[in-house]
Amino acid sequence: MKYLSTRGRVRSLSFKDAVMMGLADDGGLLLPESIPQLTPGDIAALEMLDYPELAFQVLSRFVGDIPSADLKSLIDRSYASFTHPDITPVVHHNGVHILELFHGPTLAFKDVALQFLGNLFEYLLAERGEKMNILGATSGDTGSAAIYGVRGKENINIFILHPHRKVSPIQELQMTTVTDPNVFNLAIRGTFDDGQRIVKEIFGDLDFKAKYALGAVNSINWARVLAQVVYYFYAWGRVRKKTDCREICFSVPTGNFGDIFAGFIAKKMGLPIRRLILATNENNILTRFVRQGDYSIGAVSQTYSPSMDIQLASNFERYLFYLYDEQSGRVRDAMSELASTGRLAFTAAEREKVAQNFFAQAVSNAETLETIRDFHGKTGYLLDPHTAVGVRAALDLGDGQTPTVCLATAHPAKFGEAVQLAIGQEPTRPASLAGIEDREKRCETIDADTTAIKNYLATHAL
Ligand SMILES: *Cc1c(COP(=O)(O)O)cnc(C)c1O
Numbered sequence: 001m002k003y004l005s006t007r008g009r010v011r012s013l014s015f016k017d018a019v020m021m022g023l024a025d026d027g028g029l030l031l032p033e034s035i036p037q038l039t040p041g042d043i044a045a046l047e048m049l050d051y052p053e054l055a056f057q058v059l060s061r062f063v064g065d066i067p068s069a070d071l072k073s074l075i076d077r078s079y080a081s082f083t084h085p086d087i088t089p090v091v092h093h094n095g096v097h098i099l100e101l102f103h104g105p106t107l108a109f110k111d112v113a114l115q116f117l118g119n120l121f122e123y124l125l126a127e128r129g130e131k132m133n134i135l136g137a138t139s140g141d142t143g144s145a146a147i148y149g150v151r152g153k154e155n156i157n158i159f160i161l162h163p164h165r166k167v168s169p170i171q172e173l174q175m176t177t178v179t180d181p182n183v184f185n186l187a188i189r190g191t192f193d194d195g196q197r198i199v200k201e202i203f204g205d206l207d208f209k210a211k212y213a214l215g216a217v218n219s220i221n222w223a224r225v226l227a228q229v230v231y232y233f234y235a236w237g238r239v240r241k242k243t244d245c246r247e248i249c250f251s252v253p254t255g256n257f258g259d260i261f262a263g264f265i266a267k268k269m270g271l272p273i274r275r276l277i278l279a280t281n282e283n284n285i286l287t288r289f290v291r292q293g294d295y296s297i298g299a300v301s302q303t304y305s306p307s308m309d310i311q312l313a314s315n316f317e318r319y320l321f322y323l324y325d326e327q328s329g330r331v332r333d334a335m336s337e338l339a340s341t342g343r344l345a346f347t348a349a350e351r352e353k354v355a356q357n358f359f360a361q362a363v364s365n366a367e368t369l370e371t372i373r374d375f376h377g378k379t380g381y382l383l384d385p386h387t388a389v390g391v392r393a394a395l396d397l398g399d400g401q402t403p404t405v406c407l408a409t410a411h412p413a414k415f416g417e418a419v420q421l422a423i424g425q426e427p428t429r430p431a432s433l434a435g436i437e438d439r440e441k442r443c444e445t446i447d448a449d450t451t452a453i454k455n456y457l458a459t460h461a462l
Contacts, residue, residue, distance in 0.1 A: 008328025047237035051087035107411035110145035118149030137195030190448025228262035251394035255308035279393035290360035296343035372422035
């Protein structure tokens, strides 16, 4: 399988080169040159595989340049860190199926992709005799999942900037209690936006970037999307066994359009997905896009589901490539229009095409808490606020016949404050968080200043 850029000026990359490139050199995002097509017979053969076997079957169709035994071992090691024997179990409550994606080391779905990406980076760096210094800014979930993805790995250092005292206590502890010598937590005296700006400025200094072999782990890496395609097939197999259904719907709480885009790829491969329900919080740009063809950037508002407090969805460009019938010239025009005007408009024909794949709903803060409370009252099952956004949309938009799977993207204990507000009590902590306050911590507090952070990198980089 070869890879190309949505903007058309990078082509014929191998899978391994696409992973190492991350963002395409022409500013676009990388995609496979064609999507592997599965017949109903192929899909039936995947239904009863366990998670690692299924991951191998799905991933190997997109990889091609890693020997099977190596790919299998990368997959096995990545999912051995999950605490549930099914990796991503499916449970059923109150008329919806819930795909629990939070049994990895940091209790959020990002582990599914970042455990794999960490192992893959280590494998490719060893093969090439190279080193990498990962640099990123986080508002919470991505930082800890990335840190757990590469902690203790050879030839990789990771530097994660988080705003000092401005991430939730649990999220901060999940990062700062990782004391492996290759992990550098930097608490900056500033905001998340300062962190993002600094990271952008440092990546923009191409000499510095090359000198220190800087790498990124944000959701634009193709390997992250690919690892997420697997659990759509997994959920299909489990729900089909239970209901003997012919089609399925998924409801996906969405921020950067990464997770739901993986579902779109699964559908393009032939998985019989009737509807993809795109659920947003009050940051509703993607809902406006699906419902009204209006993609215009607004101000970010803070909600109970902070990992979805995003306006510019970084993976959206991948979807535009397909919406524009794979014409990279049109993607280039659209991205420059978006950069200069802050909005994109769509024709009636394009909106019709979007409507064939997606339904969308924006869920308010009040509705999020109400959904956690109602669901808990009816079933005793506790939703985290991100998952609650998706469940609410599923309950409102389901067709009443097709089984609907809601992606549970975080464990409720990660967002205890919102849960407390909803049901008046804190969720029980899973074992991985027990006593986390008492563990040894490693974190440096530093000014939100690009030069100061560059100096820090220069001293501590591999
Ligand atoms: C990152 C995240 C999301 C949003 O995922 P995208 O791929 O950005 O759409 C949803 N829920 C949780 C808990 C997350 O950490």
